[in-house]
Amino acid sequence: MRKRVIVIGAGPGGVAAARRLRNRAGDRLEIVLIERTGVAEFLPGTIATVLGEAPAPHWRQPVQLRGIVVQPAEVQRATGRGVVLAGGRMLEADAVIAAPGLHLALTVVPDRPNVFAFWSPSTAEAARAAVARLRSGRLAVIISGLPYRCPPAPYSLAMQLAAFYRQQRRDVQLVLTTPEEAPLASLGHGIPEFLLRSCAAAGIEVQLGRRPDWSAASDQAITFTDGNRLAFDLALVIPPHTRAPLLATLPDDEVLVPVDERLETAEPGLFVVGDATRTPLPRTAGVATAQGLTAADAVLDRLGLTRYKGPHLPAPECYIGHGEGRYSRITIRFPDGLPPDGQPDIRLEGPSPALAAGFARVFDEWRALRTERNQ
């Protein structure tokens, strides 16, 4: 009997893991990749969706991978011995790699006509018309809490919105609030100062150390836990991110799942990679990809197929849109290994129109990794 490995999620972590298992084990393994509808979504397309530049379907891609069974299904619970699917059916496996990302707690944010919570292309669609309609007044970009996907992206959203309204000659004032005392405080290396400078240059007011108190929010204003109040005409909210429900039964009720160096959880045989994991690394595609490769190697070692030789080093690249086609890029490398032993090498480029091609390349590569022709 061939051994079976289940991978959950067709984001960067899950796809990297599934492809690595196939490339190294070939026919010796049955690999099942479970993704809700069998279609993946490119999360960095969120901002272009809300700006009306490309609708959500543009950022979706059906998942078809040679030698991998792609099963459209909702996983209710993951264990080291298999998964429970919606409807209660159990699918057994010799190991499970879960890459479900983070869950958006959209219902925590009050449902009001001029408040939109989103952080994916699908959830951003609803805000598009309101963004296009706003002619003047104050637009607030609210970061609800930490952690959230892609730390620089809300600043990118605010700067691209500011450029959009500038271009349209509309008098819209942009305010961004964050619970952090400095943007991307843990990254350092001049990035917090760069983001504050860039926002100031775009006319965006950044309010630091602000945690929204959703129970006190109204149609026109948000109150923060420190008692401060912010009036707005339109609020775009990065909602609280919570642990994916399928991992709820793991010990420790924090948002992020504790894992060891091989990405294995407290439950033997259950590996978790990507945004869902508790590691001192930013929630980015580059980190999720490296962790998917590492977990696949660890599973192959556990099943006696190939030897584990140590973790893959992530190489995240984050694109920050400044509007009018200009992007900057934060590149992180780990030449001396992962923290806490090795220190990251952090590079900042731009803003420049030349970097727009880099963002387009990332989307092309993302698509090519999900749909392999000639099956």
Ligand SMILES: Cc1cc2nc3c(=O)[nH]c(=O)nc-3n(C[C@H](O)[C@H](O)[C@H](O)COP(=O)(O)OP(=O)(O)OC[C@H]3O[C@@H](n4cnc5c(N)ncnc54)[C@H](O)[C@@H]3O)c2cc1C
């Ligand atoms: C606006 C924005 C901009 C970004 N920009 C960048 C950038 O420039 N650079 C960068 O590196 N990163 C960027 N990111 C972050 C990056 O997209 C994430 O870090 C990355 O997608 C995380 O990968 P993942 O595999 O952990 O999970 P995800 O990509 O979140 O994928 C999880 C998958 O699991 C599936 N799933 C979840 N639960 C279930 C279930 N119960 N059953 C079945 N399937 C399930 C989901 O449908 C999803 O397809 C950005 C994110 C956003 C929102």
